[in-house]
Amino acid sequence: MTTRPRRSRRSRGLVRTLPGLVGALAAGGPAPAQEPRIATEVDAESIHVGDPVTVRLAVDHPGEWTVKWPDSFAVAPFEVLSAEISPPVALADGVDGDLRSTATLVVTSFELGELELPAIAVPVAGPGGAARTLVTDPFRIGVETVGLDESGDLRDIRGPLSIPRRWWGALLLVLPAVALAGAVAYYLRRRRAAPASAPPVPLAPPRPFHELALEALRALEKSSLLERGRVKEYHVRISEIVRRYVEGQLEVPALELTTREVAEGMRRAALGDRIAGAFRAFLERCDLVKFAKLRPGADESRALMARARELVRMTSGTGRAGPEVAGSEDAGGVGAESFSGGGAPADAGEAGAVASGAAP
Numbered sequence: 282m283t284t285r286p287r288r289s290r291r292s293r294g295l296v297r298t299l300p301g302l303v304g305a306l307a308a309g310g311p312a313p314a315q316e317p318r319i320a321t322e323v324d325a326e327s328i329h330v331g332d333p334v335t336v337r338l339a340v341d342h343p344g345e346w347t348v349k350w351p352d353s354f355a356v357a358p359f360e361v362l363s364a365e366i367s368p369p370v371a372l373a374d375g376v377d378g379d380l381r382s383t384a385t386l387v388v389t390s391f392e393l394g395e396l397e398l399p400a401i402a403v404p405v406a407g408p409g410g411a412a413r414t415l416v417t418d419p420f421r422i423g424v425e426t427v428g429l430d431e432s433g434d435l436r437d438i439r440g441p442l443s444i445p446r447r448w449w450g451a452l453l454l455v456l457p458a459v460a461l462a463g464a465v466a467y468y469l470r471r472r473r474a475a476p477a478s479a480p481p482v483p484l485a486p487p488r489p490f491h492e493l494a495l496e497a498l499r500a501l502e503k504s505s506l507l508e509r510g511r512v513k514e515y516h517v518r519i520s521e522i523v524r525r526y527v528e529g530q531l532e533v534p535a536l537e538l539t540t541r542e543v544a545e546g547m548r549r550a551a552l553g554d555r556i557a558g559a560f561r562a563f564l565e566r567c568d569l570v571k572f573a574k575l576r577p578g579a580d581e582s583r584a585l586m587a588r589a590r591e592l593v594r595m596t597s598g599t600g601r602a603g604p605e606v607a608g609s610e611d612a613g614g615v616g617a618e619s620f621s622g623g624g625a626p627a628d629a630g631e632a633g634a635v636a637s638g639a640a641p
Contacts, residue, residue, distance in 0.1 A: 359388040367382070
């Protein structure tokens with residue numbers, strides 16, 4: 282392939298500024314002193330289509346002048362690939378204080394033929410509002426095709442590149458797949474040959490409610506709530522244990538009812554007035570501590586623990602008292618009046634009114 286060599290072409294001096302400056306250049310006289318001037322340098326006169334061309338614009342100007350480089354350079358039919366503005370530098374061979382500002386453009390074209398790089402206008406501003414517009418000369422650049430060989434004929438289309446066969450690489454890809462397939466087949470075969478699974482082991486029956494209640498009471502008794510003076514929390518927890526027991530063992534929703542409603546629910550469950558009254562007296566005593574700010578001593582609180590155990594034992598298991606036994610004086614030894622001592626009001630109805638008005 283034969284192409285013209287890339288040669289740089291340079292144009293220096295004033296290039297079309299204001300009309301007065303153009304007239305001075307046309308007359309062949311020297312440029313006025315301290316006037317800005319522009320020089321253009323193109324690094325090639327001919328290129329192949331798509332090849333880059335570097336265009337360097339250099340403006341020499343006094344130090345008080347400023348070059349106003351445009352935001353974009355219009356160079357059609359060429360396209361700007363990149364544009365770099367360099368900061369001004371002092372001129373080595375100019376008047377003291379003169380500067381040189383440069384802009385380097387990289388352009389290309391995808392059209393063929395003798396194309397013209399158009400003139401580029403660069404404004405400059407001086408002191409006192411002075412302004413100039415420096416304009417470069419157009420340049421012609423030949424753009425040639427790349428599709429001809431030395432004989433001038435079109436080149437033959439080459440076939441696709443062959444990929445070398447690497448059997449070892451293919452083998453390394455196939456072996457893991459074969460191993461995985463073998464493992465899956467072995468697993469399925471073992472699964473089909475496995476004997477029938479053993480029958481499920483039945484779960485242990487739930488623990489009786491009275492055992493859970495007595496266990497919770499023992500844990501509360503071992504706690505240090507009373508020693509730390511947390512009497513109210515102690516009574517809240519013992520009341521919740523008994524209410525949960527009543528809900529599970531006696532099937533009365535005691536956690537959602539007031540103390541008075543719990544006693545009425547127990548009577549409707551045919552547990553008898555004696556048992557219902559005993560539970561009501563116990564819960565009312567707890568309510569007085571929770572809601573009426575009663576603060577019994579540690580001994581009274583421990584006695585309440587014994588009464589809670591007695592209520593659980595008298596209504597659980599084979600020893601649960603029936604309605605006809607609950608009405609007798611010796612049914613478990615716990616009556617409603619046995620909860621009226623120790624500072625609590627003797628009138629259970631009065632205590633119930635206080636507790637049921639504040640209980641949840």
